Amino acid sequence: MAPAASKADVAEYLGQAGSIPVRLRQLPPHIRCGAMTDDPHGTDPRRQVPRTDTLLADPRLAAAGDRLGRDLVKAAIGRVQQRVRDGEVPPASAVDAVVDELPATAASLRPVLNATGVLVHTNLGRAPLSPAAVAAVVAASGTTDVELDLGTGRRGPRGEAAIAALLEAVPAAEAALVVNNCAAALALVATALGQGRELVLARGELVEIGDGFRIPELLQTTGARLREVGTTNRVTLADYRDALGPDTGAVLKVHPSNFVVRGFTRVVEVAELAGALDGIPLVADVGSGLLRPSPLLPDEPDLQTTLAAGADLVLASGDKLLGGPQAGLVLGRAELVQRLRRHPLYRALRVDKTTLAALEATLRGPVPPVRELLAADVDGLRARARALAGRLGDAGVEAVAVDADSRVGGGGAPEHPLPGAAVALAASFAEPLRRGRHPVVGYVEDGRTLLNLRSVPPAADDALVTAVLEVARRWT
Ligand SMILES: *Cc1c(COP(=O)(O)O)cnc(C)c1O
Numbered sequence: 001m002a003p004a005a006s007k008a009d010v011a012e013y014l015g016q017a018g019s020i021p022v023r024l025r026q027l028p029p030h031i032r033c034g035a036m037t038d039d040p041h042g043t044d045p046r047r048q049v050p051r052t053d054t055l056l057a058d059p060r061l062a063a064a065g066d067r068l069g070r071d072l073v074k075a076a077i078g079r080v081q082q083r084v085r086d087g088e089v090p091p092a093s094a095v096d097a098v099v100d101e102l103p104a105t106a107a108s109l110r111p112v113l114n115a116t117g118v119l120v121h122t123n124l125g126r127a128p129l130s131p132a133a134v135a136a137v138v139a140a141s142g143t144t145d146v147e148l149d150l151g152t153g154r155r156g157p158r159g160e161a162a163i164a165a166l167l168e169a170v171p172a173a174e175a176a177l178v179v180n181n182c183a184a185a186l187a188l189v190a191t192a193l194g195q196g197r198e199l200v201l202a203r204g205e206l207v208e209i210g211d212g213f214r215i216p217e218l219l220q221t222t223g224a225r226l227r228e229v230g231t232t233n234r235v236t237l238a239d240y241r242d243a244l245g246p247d248t249g250a251v252l253k254v255h256p257s258n259f260v261v262r263g264f265t266r267v268v269e270v271a272e273l274a275g276a277l278d279g280i281p282l283v284a285d286v287g288s289g290l291l292r293p294s295p296l297l298p299d300e301p302d303l304q305t306t307l308a309a310g311a312d313l314v315l316a317s318g319d320k321l322l323g324g325p326q327a328g329l330v331l332g333r334a335e336l337v338q339r340l341r342r343h344p345l346y347r348a349l350r351v352d353k354t355t356l357a358a359l360e361a362t363l364r365g366p367v368p369p370v371r372e373l374l375a376a377d378v379d380g381l382r383a384r385a386r387a388l389a390g391r392l393g394d395a396g397v398e399a400v401a402v403d404a405d406s407r408v409g410g411g412g413a414p415e416h417p418l419p420g421a422a423v424a425l426a427a428s429f430a431e432p433l434r435r436g437r438h439p440v441v442g443y444v445e446d447g448r449t450l451l452n453l454r455s456v457p458p459a460a461d462d463a464l465v466t467a468v469l470e471v472a473r474r475w476t
Pocket of ligand 1: 118181182183184209254255256285286287288316317318327328410412
């Protein structure tokens with residue numbers, strides 16, 4: 001910004017001027033900014049920046065201070081004062097402007113509408129919780145009976161109800177344990193069963209999950225030795241048998257969730273392997289968290305079937321297809337689960353009360369959004385897309401309904417595109433929609449912005465229209 005001219009500068013300039021009003025208008029803007037004579041009644045907003053304590057005393061901002069903390073409100077006030085100084089906000093509207101600036105919560109994570117068509121999007125926080133799970137989180141977030149038996153007044157088992165819900169959903173499991181995420185479950189298993197020993201794993205299952213997270217590297221950091229068997233494309237039962245010995249801690253199967261190998265391939269299924277291990281634990285990481293088989297995703301392994309086929313332990317994520325909070329689920333034989341629970345590392349990986357609450361409510365409550373959206377039929381999605389395009393068209397925004405495939409995401413079902421529908425807008429919408437007050441993340445394809453409805457809960461359709469119209473309004 002140009003420095004404001006001093007009064008002396010202006011007086012000197014005016015001294016040379018014949019007709020003051022005319023000459024003033026010809027002054028360069030930075031000189032006009034400092035010119036008192038241009039603002040004889042003191043209406044220049046830059047001279048009337050409301051004071052911080054005056055603003056803080058406004059009832060709306062005082063209430064916001066109670067809700068968000070004074071520091072966040074003061075920061076918003078500071079930004080608005082600058083905008084008043086810059087002449088962007090009239091001083092009389094400062095309070096309104098601060099209210100507009102205030103974040104919705106004291107955390108900066110913002111709700112985002114996921115219109116990517118990727119159901120479980122890791123960058124967007126994976127599974128959205130069901131309203132029942134959100135309510136359970138809120139209820140549990142104060143002091144709660146997570147480890148106290150209110151009947152006896154004694155210490156009780158932590159997370160018992162969530163575990164019971166898991167065991168009911170997966171009857172093939174004798175016991176269950178919940179940790180922070182599936183990576184934590186793998187780390188715990190590798191430490192408790194494999195430290196200083198060997199973990200047998202097929203070369204075709206040395207998986208990188210995403211963002212550089214490589215399962216073999218994680219396993220090795222626990223002090224387990226990896227004993228790789230087979231080749232990239234083929235492994236046989238004999239390969240596994242040859243690798244077993246007194247040093248074997250466990251045999252691991254990892255679901256290659258985000259890729260497929262086709263052609264001359266062979267894998268050894270859990271049922272075949274389980275019969276050949278002579279009591280060595282067989283641990284299967286199925287990743288996606290499907291509890292039971294899903295006809296919608298025929299290639300995706302599930303916990304119940306994998307245990308019934310003979311796995312001793314199964315591991316999965318809570319926030320993928322299960323549709324719950326971030327968590328690592330470990331289910332299987334009671335003796336092994338107990339060993340994991342007693343291991344000192346478990347204490348470092350256990351989940352908090354809000355996760356336990358959300359998990360239980362996801363398992364016992366209504367179908368969570370991920371599974372509802374997974375089951376949404378194409379005709380329904382097309383009808384929604386047509387209705388939304390119609391509403392936008394009526395409001396003067398060019399929009400059409402188009403067919404668009406979507407994906408499970410989160411490393412699940414890579415070969416299984418889900419048919420669906422999207423609203424197509426001009427490509428120029430993508431960025432302002434993402435940066436808007438109510439961010440919407442779509443994607444650009446063939447020169448258009450697509451808002452894919454497979455990942456948008458129907459209850460959010462109105463919010464989607466509002467967000468698009470807000471962007472369009474700013475352009476007109
Ligand atoms: C996603 C995935 C993981 C990692 O799960 P997080 O819950 O993100 O730690 C591990 N294994 C498999 C097979 C997966 O698909």
